[in-house]
Amino acid sequence: MFLSPASLLFTSSIFLSIILVASSPSLMISWIGLELNTLTFIPLILITTGQQESKAxxxxxxxxxxASVLFLEGSLLLLSPLGPYIATPIILGALFIKMGAAPFHMWLPQVVEGMTWSTLFLLFTVQKVNPFLILSSLSFNHNLVVSIALISAVIGSIAGLAQSQTxxxxxxxxxxxxxxxxxxxxLSFSLFLYYFLLYAILLMPLFMILKKFQVLHLNQTVNLGLSSSNxxxxxxxxxxxxxLPPFLGFLPKxxxxxxxxEAHLFFASAVLVFMSLLTLFYYLRLGISAFTLSKSLSYPTVTYTYMSSSAIFLIGISLLGFPLSMLL
Incomplete structure (x- = not known):
């Protein structure tokens, strides 16, 4: 259903909005790109009809x-004499809402319940591109952005410990x-681009597995039925x-x-490292419950499920961290 002509049209419009924002000469054109992105993503949420989808x-x-109203208001305030002092925090707040950064993240858990796995992958990856592109073109207060980043790292790590739904x-x-x-x-836009691309590549095979087996809860991962090699x-x-070092996901971090x-931000480094250990616990819990505990269960007839070659290829990319770690 996601590959229907209407869905392909809306998906291509999302990528068109990214091109529009990336090539925009002003914030007003960027605002148009953000609106186009919003209006074309909502029909993708409503691919499947239901109460949860409508609520999402x-x-x-x-x-x-x-967020769009705040962004437009901030863009107009830039024309006033006190614009740079008032407008920039408003624009940053709008961008933080759109990208789902803490403490402006409360809408995310309510939205994801009514999305398909394909739409959810777009929300976590493609939908974050426009806010970050606009952020890269602004002259912002680095201390403010780093503070929001640390809050996002802390809340994202600690709040996730209590979650059992995938x-x-x-x-x-x-x-x-x-x-x-x-x-x-x-630090640099190229570093962000490198981190974002690797994050999307590593996240894609996980979503392919969750979509194929419709894993909605951690308890369901025990019954995936994958072969030992998979x-x-x-x-x-x-x-x-x-x-986890030396895998590929560790290199951007x-x-x-x-x-x-190098920037002498030692406190920020310590916070990010400690919070990264907590997020690693998420995936260890998911992996142990899916692939270790399942071996302790006995079934009368065991039927193994094999993944597609594309999923295996994407998963195998994670092993590239071994040779690349030798070069850094």
Missing amino acids: AVTYFLTQTL RLLLVFSSINHVGWMLVSMT QLIVFLTLLSLGG WMVLQGLM
């Missing part, structure tokens, strides 16, 4: 409308990664997504930490 669409619309667990993990992305943005590579990609140490 309304919540997403109201939240994004509030969707909510991924939500707070995404909030934690938003904190890392904000810190990387304060279990191993899935477990490795979970460790990579959690940032390593580069961010190097930049923070």
Whole structure:
């Protein structure tokens, strides 16, 4: 259903909005791109009809409308004499709402319950591109952005410890990664781009598995029925997504930490490292329950499920951290 002509049209419009924002000469054109992005993403939420989908669409619309109004107001205040002092915090607040950074993240858990896995992947990856592109073009207060990044890392790590639903667990993990992305943005745009691309690549195979088996709760991961070889590579990609060295997911975090140490931001480095350990616990819990505890169960007839070659290829990318770690 996600590959229907209407869905392909809306998805292509989302990427068109990214091109519009990336090439915009002013904040007003960027605002048009943000509105196009919002209006084309809402129909993707309503691919499947139901009460949860309708609630998620309304919540997403109201939240994004509030952020768009704040962004437009901040853009207009830039024309006033006191504009740079008043408008910039308003614009930053609007961007933080759109990207789901803490403490402006309360709309995310309410929205994800009514989304398909494909739409949820777009929300965690593609939908964050426009706010970060606009943020890279602004002259912002680095201390403010780093503070929001640390709050996102702390809330995303601690709040996720109490989650047993896979969707909510991924939500707070995404909030934690938003904190890392904000810190990387304060260092350099190329570092942010590197972190974002690797995060999307590592997140894709996990969503493919969750979508195929419709895993909504951690208890369901025991019955995935994967073969031993597939279990191993899935477990490795979970460790990579959690940032365990020397897997590929650790390399962008390593580069961010190097930049923070060179900038003498030792406290921010310590907070991010400690919170990253908590997010690694998410994926360890998911992996152990899915691939270790399942071996202790006995079934009369065991039927193994094999993943597609594309999923295995994407998961195998996590192993690239071994040779790349030797070069850094």
